[in-house]
Amino acid sequence: MEFFSLNGKQVSRIGLGTWAIGGGEWGAVSEDDAVATCRVIFDLGMNLIDVAPIYGHGRSEEIVGKAMREHGRREDFYIATKAGLEWNERGVFSNSEPARLRQEFEDSLRRLRTDYVDLYQIHWPDTTIPVERAAEVMRELLGAGRIRAVGVSNFSVAQMEAFAAIAPVHSNQPPYNIFEREIDVEILPYCERRGIAVLTYSSLCRSLLAGRLTAETPIPEGDIRRLDPKFQQPRFGQYLRAVAGLDAFAQKQFGKRVVHLAVRWILDRPGISAALWGAKRPAQLDAVKEILGWKLDAEAMAEVDRIVTEYVTDPVGPEYLTPGVRS
Numbered sequence: 001m002e003f004f005s006l007n008g009k010q011v012s013r014i015g016l017g018t019w020a021i022g023g024g025e026w027g028a029v030s031e032d033d034a035v036a037t038c039r040v041i042f043d044l045g046m047n048l049i050d051v052a053p054i055y056g057h058g059r060s061e062e063i064v065g066k067a068m069r070e071h072g073r074r075e076d077f078y079i080a081t082k083a084g085l086e087w088n089e090r091g092v093f094s095n096s097e098p099a100r101l102r103q104e105f106e107d108s109l110r111r112l113r114t115d116y117v118d119l120y121q122i123h124w125p126d127t128t129i130p131v132e133r134a135a136e137v138m139r140e141l142l143g144a145g146r147i148r149a150v151g152v153s154n155f156s157v158a159q160m161e162a163f164a165a166i167a168p169v170h171s172n173q174p175p176y177n178i179f180e181r182e183i184d185v186e187i188l189p190y191c192e193r194r195g196i197a198v199l200t201y202s203s204l205c206r207s208l209l210a211g212r213l214t215a216e217t218p219i220p221e222g223d224i225r226r227l228d229p230k231f232q233q234p235r236f237g238q239y240l241r242a243v244a245g246l247d248a249f250a251q252k253q254f255g256k257r258v259v260h261l262a263v264r265w266i267l268d269r270p271g272i273s274a275a276l277w278g279a280k281r282p283a284q285l286d287a288v289k290e291i292l293g294w295k296l297d298a299e300a301m302a303e304v305d306r307i308v309t310e311y312v313t314d315p316v317g318p319e320y321l322t323p324g325v326r327s
């Protein structure tokens with residue numbers, strides 16, 4: 001495994017993303033599979049698990065808590081959880097009111113069955129109040145030793161700057177994958193300059209880059225990908241043709257598959273610390289072994305760009321994931 005340093009801790013450059021194991025928007029996952037997925041990371045040399053209260057409305061944190069208890073050694077895990085999203089019958093909204101953040105923190109500790117969080121992240125900026133309000137709570141938790149590092153997610157450069165005036169920003173978690181590179185323009189160079197670790201989400205573009213989907217693959221009712229404009233025809237066809245092109249290139253050039261290329265591509269981009277890999281069962285992480293021991297050079301990076309440009313003529317970003325603004 002490759003590692004990076006996050007506020008003095010060694011963290012694996014591939015992390016398990018646990019949104020899907022909470023069920024809900026990704027279909028049912030059995031508790032045994034979910035817990036086993038969190039525990040298999042050690043067989044692969046990983047220690048990073050990303051989670052959040054919103055995932056399965058608390059369920060993913062409970063699963064991670066159960067896995068830590070079964071494993072027995074809390075300190076083996078590097079747990080990155082989040083705060084700042086509320087959900088109700090009307091939808092999902094950013095909410096970084098300090099009282100809410102403090103309550104969320106206690107709720108997360110209870111679900112995770114731990115007394116500290118390795119990396120605590122503000123999930124989405126709350127644009128109804130200054131980001132400094134959230135930063136004050138994070139500074140307080142860090143100062144008290146209840147969290148070991150502070151992160152943000154989905155923040156702009158201006159929001160990170162304002163936050164950093166109050167509390168350290170050790171990490172940022174934006175979307176990033178071969179098809180979604182909006183952060184290349186401003187956010188990634190900023191983080192690199194400031195020494196802010198970058199943990200990327202949707203590394204497999206919500207399974208598109210895993211290579212198992214075809215135009216005929218059924219996407220069940222209620223699955224988050226039904227809302228994703230990439231998964232709607234005719235655009236879906238463009239993305240699938242690009243995936244086929246990338247898979248052919250990965251096989252010919254490296255003897256690998258598109259899922260391996262997708263994650264290696266992220267790790268070889270300048271300024272990236274770790275790629276989060278959403279998995280529902282241990283077997284989905286088998287492919288992690290194939291990511292290590294090779295690299296994409298400039299020529300390979302250029303070929304990936306060429307394939308994407310050739311097939312994806314009507315690209316769209318991950319904006320549909322943006323939560324609502326509370327009133």
Ligand code: NAP
Binds near residue numbers: 206211321
């Ligand atoms: P992703 O990693 O892009 O894709 C995950 C999906 O790909 C899995 O649920 C699985 O779906 C499929 N998959 C995984 N491994 C596979 C394999 N070996 N073969 C075939 N299919 C495979 O998904 P993501 O959930 O968007 O991102 C990963 C993590 O990032 C999340 O779990 C979460 O921790 C984090 N995240 C954070 C934010 C944020 O706002 N901060 C937003 C989104 C996600 P199927 O089996 O259904 O195909």
